[in-house]
Amino acid sequence: xxxxxxxxxxxxxxxxxxxxxxxxxxxxxxxxxxxxxxxxxxxxxxxxxxxxxxxxxxxxxxxxxxxxxxxxxxxxxxxxxxxxxxxxxxxxxxxxxxxxxxxxxxxxxxxxxxxxxxxxxxxxxxxxxxxxxxxxxxxxxxxxxxxxxxxxxxxxxxxxxxxxxxxxxxxxxxxxxxxxxxxxxxxxxxxxxxxxxxxxxxxxxxxxxxxxxxxxxxxxxxxxxxxxxxxxxxxxxxxxxxxxxxxxxxxxxxxxxxxxxxxxxxxxxxxxxxxxxxxxxxxxxxxxxxxxxxxxxxxxxxxxxxxxxxxxxxxxxxxxxxxxxxxxxxxxxxxxxxxxxxxxxxxxxxxxxxxxxxxxxxxxxxxxxxxxxxxxxxxxxxxxxxxxxxxxxxxxxxxxxxxxxxxxxxxxxxxxxxxxxxxxxxxxxxxxxxxxxxxxxxxxxxxxxxxxxxxxxxxxxxxxxxxxxxxxxxxxxxxxxxxxxxxxxxxxxxxxxxxxxxxxxxxxxxxxxxxxxxxxxxxxxxxxxxxxxxxxxxxxxxxxxxxxxxxxxxxxxxxxxxxxxxxxxxxxxxxxxxxxxxxxxxxxxxxxxxxxxxxxxxxxxxxxxxxxxxxxxxxxxxxxxxxxxxxxxxxxxxxxxxxxxxxxxxxxxxxxxxxxxxxxxxxxxxxxxxxxxxxxxxxxxxxxxxx
RNA sequence: GCGCCCGUAGCUCAGUUGGAUAGAGCACGGGAUUUCUAAUCCCGCGGUCGCAGGUUCGAGUCCUGCCGGGCGUGCCA
Numbered sequence: 001x002x003x004x005x006x007x008x009x010x011x012x013x014x015x016x017x018x019x020x021x022x023x024x025x026x027x028x029x030x031x032x033x034x035x036x037x038x039x040x041x042x043x044x045x046x047x048x049x050x051x052x053x054x055x056x057x058x059x060x061x062x063x064x065x066x067x068x069x070x071x072x073x074x075x076x077x078x079x080x081x082x083x084x085x086x087x088x089x090x091x092x093x094x095x096x097x098x099x100x101x102x103x104x105x106x107x108x109x110x111x112x113x114x115x116x117x118x119x120x121x122x123x124x125x126x127x128x129x130x131x132x133x134x135x136x137x138x139x140x141x142x143x144x145x146x147x148x149x150x151x152x153x154x155x156x157x158x159x160x161x162x163x164x165x166x167x168x169x170x171x172x173x174x175x176x177x178x179x180x181x182x183x184x185x186x187x188x189x190x191x192x193x194x195x196x197x198x199x200x201x202x203x204x205x206x207x208x209x210x211x212x213x214x215x216x217x218x219x220x221x222x223x224x225x226x227x228x229x230x231x232x233x234x235x236x237x238x239x240x241x242x243x244x245x246x247x248x249x250x251x252x253x254x255x256x257x258x259x260x261x262x263x264x265x266x267x268x269x270x271x272x273x274x275x276x277x278x279x280x281x282x283x284x285x286x287x288x289x290x291x292x293x294x295x296x297x298x299x300x301x302x303x304x305x306x307x308x309x310x311x312x313x314x315x316x317x318x319x320x321x322x323x324x325x326x327x328x329x330x331x332x333x334x335x336x337x338x339x340x341x342x343x344x345x346x347x348x349x350x351x352x353x354x355x356x357x358x359x360x361x362x363x364x365x366x367x368x369x370x371x372x373x374x375x376x377x378x379x380x381x382x383x384x385x386x387x388x389x390x391x392x393x394x395x396x397x398x399x400x401x402x403x404x405x406x407x408x409x410x411x412x413x414x415x416x417x418x419x420x421x422x423x424x425x426x427x428x429x430x431x432x433x434x435x436x437x438x439x440x441x442x443x444x445x446x447x448x449x450x451x452x453x454x455x456x457x458x459x460x461x462x463x464x465x466x467x468x469x470x471x472x473x474x475x476x477x478x479x480x481x482x483x484x485x486x487x488x489x490x491x492x493x494x495x496x497x498x499x500x501x502x503x504x505x506x507x508x509x510x511x512x513x514x515x516x517x518x519x520x521x522x523x524x525x526x527x528x529x530x531x532x533x534x535x536x537x538x539x540x541x542x543x544x545x546x547x548x549x550x551x552x553x554x555x556x557x558x559x560x561x562x563x564x565x566x567x568x569x570x571x572x573x574x575x576x577x578x579x580x581x582x583x584x585x586x587x588x589x590x591x592x593x594x595x596x597x598x599x600x601x602x603x604x605x606x607x608x609x610x611x612x613x614x615x616x617x618x619x620x621x622x623x624x625x626x627x628x629x630x631x632x633x634x635x636x637x638x639x640x641x642x643x644x645x646x647x648x649x650x651x652x653x654x655x656x657x658x659x660x661x662x663x664x665x666x667x668x669x670x671x672x673x674x675x676x677x678x679x680x681x682x683x684x685x686x687x688x689x690x691x
Numbered sequence: 692g693c694g695c696c697c698g699u700a701g702c703u704c705a706g707u708u709g710g711a712u713a714g715a716g717c718a719c720g721g722g723a724u725u726u727c728u729a730a731u732c733c734c735g736c737g738g739u740c741g742c743a744g745g746u747u748c749g750a751g752u753c754c755u756g757c758c759g760g761g762c763g764u765g766c767c768a
Contacts, residue, residue, distance in 0.1 A: 030710090032707065032710085033707075034711095035710075035711065036711070036712085039711075043710085043711090045709090045710055048710075048748070048749080049709090051748095052747090052748080058748080083711075084710085084711050085710080085711080085748065085749075086748095087710075087711070183768090185768090222768070225767085225768085226767095323768095368765085369765075369766080370766085371765070371766050372766095373765080373766090385694085385764090386693065386694080386764090387693085387764065387765065388692065388693065388764060389692090389693095390692080390693070393694095393764075393765075394765070394766095395765095396765060396766045397766095398766085399766045400766065401766085403766090405766065405767080405768085406767075406768050407766095407768095409768095410768095430768090431762095432695085432696070432762070432763090433762055433763060433768095434763090434768075435694095435695060435696085435762090435763075436694075436695075436763060436764075437763095437768080439695090466696095468696085468697090468761095468762095469761090469762090475760095475761095502730080503730095506730065511724095511728090511729075512728085512729085512730070514728080539704090539705095540704080541704080541705075541706095543696075543697090544696085544697070544704090545696095545697085545761075545762095546703085546704085547703065547704090549703075551717090552703065552704095552716085552717075555716080555717080555730090556730035556731080557716065557717075557730085557731090558703095558715075558716035558717070559704090559705090559715075559716065560716090562730070563730080563731095566728080566730055566731080567731095569728070569730095570727085570728055570731080572728095573727070573728050574727050574728095575727095576727095577727050577728095578727080623707070627707090627708090629707090631705080632707075635705070635706095635707095635715090638715085638716095645731065645732065646732075646733095648727080648728095648731085648732085649723095649731075649732050649733085650732090652726075652727070653727060654727050655726065655727070669727095690728085691728085691730080
């Protein structure tokens with residue numbers, strides 16, 4: 001499947017050069033899907049803006065462009081139309097659309113394709129890492145192998161996810177992209193606040209991997225704070241047995257221990273001192289403290305790994321590089337920052353007297369109120385950040401008590417990711433409230449010169465893919481009735497229970513009953529419930545807050561996971577029926593040479609509309625990756641599912657009037673199902689054969 | 692105070708980076724099932740895009756100022 005947009009782009013590129021000469025090279029033809037179906041499939045808005053600069057009439061210029069189109073245009077689209085102030089309307093030829101559909105190769109043999117309806121769980125496994133891939137992404141290798149790369153488990157490549165590429169080529173210039181997401185706190189249960197980062201980051205990873213980039217997932221665990229001192233001290237004092245036979249203690253206990261330890265610390269200065277000593281011991285590498293810490297981390301992992309599995313999130317222990325990982329790097333990093341950026345000729349917090357960075361922002365490092373600070377300056381010497389008093393607002397990298405903080409760890413992580421993971425691009429998936437912190441972090445890394453490199457790309461991209469909060473119906477951050485954070489495990493349980501109730505209600509109703517076994521009901525409920533939670537979240541504009549509503553996300557109507565999954569199940573049902581009639585297998589009905597090789601016929605408007613939607617998948621994935629805008633994908637899938645529903649209503653498939661048409665429609669169904677399945681897979685949502 | 696984000700139909704949200712008559716879903720009203728899954732589809736109703744200016748062939752989108760809301764704002768992450 002190739003991008004229709006790119007095909008049109010090359011036509012316009014040539015026409016622009018023919019009309020404008022060299023000035024026309026590199027001009028964006030401003031191609032967009034048509035805003036209104038009546039105007040065609042795509043439109044170019046290039047003539048209006050260009051005419052202005054050339055002092056020409058927009059419609060005249062549009063006409064000259066149309067006249068200058070290469071002859072190949074006649075194969076691709078109907079004659080161009082010029083409309084309104086100078087729009088060029090483009091309608092693709094049904095014969096060309098059909099040829100493009102025919103060019104999509106069949107599903108390659110892979111374990112996931114041998115799955116039948118009874119073992120949808122197998123799909124999940126292949127989606128999150130069960131299927132070995134022959135593609136090891138060697139193109140992304142830059143020669144020098146680092147210890148970090150070698151230490152990475154081969155499991156990473158096995159997560160290169162989707163076997164059915166629909167004939168979509170991989171990126172010509174694959175990049176190494178670090179995606180930093182999820183980041184649960186150790187010794188605490190995951191709560192609803194971790195949901196967005198976890199599933200949004202996982203979707204970025206899937207989409208970028210699908211495009212052929214080398215994705216390096218990083219789980220920046222909160223595993224090194226002062227809470228461990230408290231916890232270890234408390235365990236040693238109150239429950240030493242837990243440290244020798246950890247099986248007896250669960251994570252939920254750790255949480256209550258932590259609360260008790262907090263209370264104790266407030267009442268008892270001696271305990272406070274012990275806790276502090278444990279932190280020091282831990283950070284020094286004291287074996288006893290370290291053992292206790294490891295136990296706590298392991299117990300936490302036993303809690304969050306099943307949640308990842310349930311969500312279909314591809315994070316593994318190999319992706320974990322928590323705060324602890326950077327411990328040894330903090331001291332040297334800070335010392336280096338001090339020597340490189342201390343300003344001898346200006347006081348701490350004062351602008352540098354002789355900025356040597358040319359037109360780039362620069363940083364200075366110095367001690368203020370006992371804390372080691374980084375200040376950021378514009379090329380003109382003005383502070384980039386200000387505090388409430390209007391004074392330069394620094395990023396603290398060492399507290400006045402000598403301890404390092406998150407900014408220090410984050411700096412070390414940037415450096416590690418660029419220097420040792422060889423990242424071309426780093427994406428941080430955290431909530432929007434940390435925006436300023438990341439601005440400062442990125443400004444520091446850039447000014448320190450870490451992002452500049454000799455090889456291409458010349459500048460490492462640092463991006464904060466921020467997201468809004470999940471709100472309750474009262475528009476306040478989602479909490480339990482008693483005001484506590486909602487545990488993620490509970491949220492997912494409720495989603496599945498609600499989905500199960502809906503399925504059981506249908507089973508009790510005549511006409512909707514599918515005759516599911518108990519096992520099937522649970523399986524479908526799991527897929528629908530988890531899918532609904534994920535889809536509702538991913539379908540939002542990432543930046544804005546969104547209101548959590550069970551009823552909306554589990555609705556069959558509208559842009560929801562159940563609707564999408566229903567569309568898929570409906571298609572699959574056609575195959576089952578067709579297979580019964582033919583006495584062949586369901587897969588056989590879809591992938592037989594007969595169906596795969598015969599031409600698609602696009603006579604009915606609904607067939608044409610569906611064909612167009614199917615082929616738009618490529619450009620959609622492209623836009624999603626370019627802008628990290630996942631809701632473009634959900635919107636696309638909704639549009640595709642809608643196009644299928646309309647096709648389904650008006651075009652009989654199995655009872656098509658002619659054999660050729662039947663085959664053609666089966667092929668359309670097959671392609672629609674494959675795109676739905678791959679698209680949902682990119683969202684980490686699995687499909688079911690029946691629902 | 693300063694910085695960032697937001698304000699679009701009764702409700703929940705889109706709006707492809709400046710394009711044609713601002714779109715969905717829910718809710719509300721009407722219609723479609725002897726036919727492949729009606730958990731579906733079709734039709735209708737519903738708008739001062741917070742307010743006021745500005746930029747231009749053209750503004751929900753860009754600029755300025757107000758009004759209203761959220762978040763952040765020196766040693767938590």
